[in-house]
Amino acid sequence: VSTAAGVGNGPGGAALTGVATGLVWAPCAGPILGLILGGAALQGGGAAPALAAYALGSATSLGIALFAGGRVVNAMKRRMGVGEGVRRALGVLVLAGVAVAALGAETLARWSGPGTDRIEQAILDRLPLGGSRATPAAALSTPLASLTGTTGWLNGGPYTAKSLHGKVVLIDFWTYSCINCVRAIPHVRALDAKYRDKGLVIIGVHTPEFAFEKLEKNVRQAVADMEIKYPVALDNDYAVWGGFSNRYWPAQYLLDGEGRVRYTHFGEGAEEETEQAVRDLLAANGAGNLGDKVASLDLKGAEMAADFANVKSPETYIGYDRAAGFASPEDVSTNRAATYSVPANLVLNQWALGGDWAVAAEDAHLEKAGGIIAMRFHARDLHLVLGPGRNGMPVRFRVTVDGQPPGPDAGVDIDAQGYGTVNENRLYQLVRQSGEVRERTFAIEFLDPGVQAFAFTFG
Numbered sequence: 001v002s003t004a005a006g007v008g009n010g011p012g013g014a015a016l017t018g019v020a021t022g023l024v025w026a027p028c029a030g031p032i033l034g035l036i037l038g039g040a041a042l043q044g045g046g047a048a049p050a051l052a053a054y055a056l057g058s059a060t061s062l063g064i065a066l067f068a069g070g071r072v073v074n075a076m077k078r079r080m081g082v083g084e085g086v087r088r089a090l091g092v093l094v095l096a097g098v099a100v101a102a103l104g105a106e107t108l109a110r111w112s113g114p115g116t117d118r119i120e121q122a123i124l125d126r127l128p129l130g131g132s133r134a135t136p137a138a139a140l141s142t143p144l145a146s147l148t149g150t151t152g153w154l155n156g157g158p159y160t161a162k163s164l165h166g167k168v169v170l171i172d173f174w175t176y177s178c179i180n181c182v183r184a185i186p187h188v189r190a191l192d193a194k195y196r197d198k199g200l201v202i203i204g205v206h207t208p209e210f211a212f213e214k215l216e217k218n219v220r221q222a223v224a225d226m227e228i229k230y231p232v233a234l235d236n237d238y239a240v241w242g243g244f245s246n247r248y249w250p251a252q253y254l255l256d257g258e259g260r261v262r263y264t265h266f267g268e269g270a271e272e273e274t275e276q277a278v279r280d281l282l283a284a285n286g287a288g289n290l291g292d293k294v295a296s297l298d299l300k301g302a303e304m305a306a307d308f309a310n311v312k313s314p315e316t317y318i319g320y321d322r323a324a325g326f327a328s329p330e331d332v333s334t335n336r337a338a339t340y341s342v343p344a345n346l347v348l349n350q351w352a353l354g355g356d357w358a359v360a361a362e363d364a365h366l367e368k369a370g371g372i373i374a375m376r377f378h379a380r381d382l383h384l385v386l387g388p389g390r391n392g393m394p395v396r397f398r399v400t401v402d403g404q405p406p407g408p409d410a411g412v413d414i415d416a417q418g419y420g421t422v423n424e425n426r427l428y429q430l431v432r433q434s435g436e437v438r439e440r441t442f443a444i445e446f447l448d449p450g451v452q453a454f455a456f457t458f459g
């Protein structure tokens with residue numbers, strides 16, 4: 001969740017807070033002092049200046065109260081709207097803040113638990129700036145100027161706000177190792193094939209999550225493998241991402257001929273709603289004979305729609321910067337090689353390393369052959385983002401499910417015995433349960449050294 005600094009940070013904000021709360025000293029001093037101390041700690045600065053400023057502000061308002069008399073104070077309190085209900089609400093918020101701090105705000109912000117894709121989308125649908133929606137005229141903007149900040153183009157381009165004037169434009173933010181994007185791209189391809197000749201311009205904005213996704217050759221290969229024909233802007237510096245104030249993969253922004261955002265959708269799904277928004281804008285732009293809507297797509301492999309009802313495992317990162325659920329008994333040795341072991345039993349959504357690994361912020365790098373990654377999961381599909389390592393040599397591996405070859409539960413990137421090869425940086429589908437979806441233990445053993453492991457995703 002993005003946050004912005006505002007009034008209330010630092011000595012100036014503390015002084016204003018002191019002036020305000022001096023009038024209601026008894027019920028509010030404790031929570032406010034706690035907030036100032038917590039804020040100073042989170043901001044990385046000392047608490048002394050903020051506390052001194054707060055004390056000065058409080059003394060100022062208390063002095064005014066002393067000399068002005070009760071009537072003035074009561075009038076000011078009424079104007080400020082301070083009441084018992086407000087004080088109770090502030091107390092609840094303070095306690096909630098303490099709970100978030102205790103649990104780790106960064107971990108909570110990055111965790112995406114089972115079923116949260118649907119929950120987040122439902123919330124976004126009800127927020128003024130999120131979800132799938134038609135944008136009211138008062139909220140229209142022209143963020144296409146950020147296309148000038150791209151680091152390259154594939155399949156044509158460059159495009160600018162000026163060159164796109166008068167056209168209906170769909171901006172699709174994606175990154176190629178993201179499973180949510182992999183499942184959404186077929187529907188974007190279908191819109192391109194159906195409506196390109198009717199005036200729709202689709203621009204895929206590839207904004208990388210991992211370092212290997214910044215390499216043009218990797219993105220070019222992914223564009224070819226995913227059969228993307230529309231232009232793709234390389235957004236390695238997050239210029240377009242920032243210009244649209246975007247925060248999601250995937251994310252779609254539909255713009256009219258004046259470059260104004262008229263519709264947005266974040267995440268997977270809502271294909272019919274998005275297509276209808278496209279058709280409405282094309283018709284308003286003068287396009288005729290739009291024909292029938294896109295037919296239902298018969299998708300296979302990793303592109304198949306997720307079985308969200310059975311996803312009880314969250315996206316799980318392996319690099320220490322965002323890792324959660326790590327269960328090896330050894331502490332992580334950051335940025336240097338260490339030996340790890342897999343415990344005898346893992347509970348749901350725990351994972352572990354076995355063998356000699358060097359764990360970095362973004363990934364774990366296998367130092368010697370025989371390394372293992374194990375995880376207890378509950379989902380139809382299990383994917384793992386992997387790379388062949390810094391020397392580029394292929395890495396052979398074998399997958400087991402509950403200690404046995406996967407057989408009919410093998411994903412598209414392994415055979416029935418669980419064997420496969422990491423030969424490029426991408427997402428690998430390793431398990432697709434063919435029968436009843438239930439909790440399983442996944443393990444992958446690498447038969448060669450050098451592999452880089454980034455993240456688990458599920459579907």
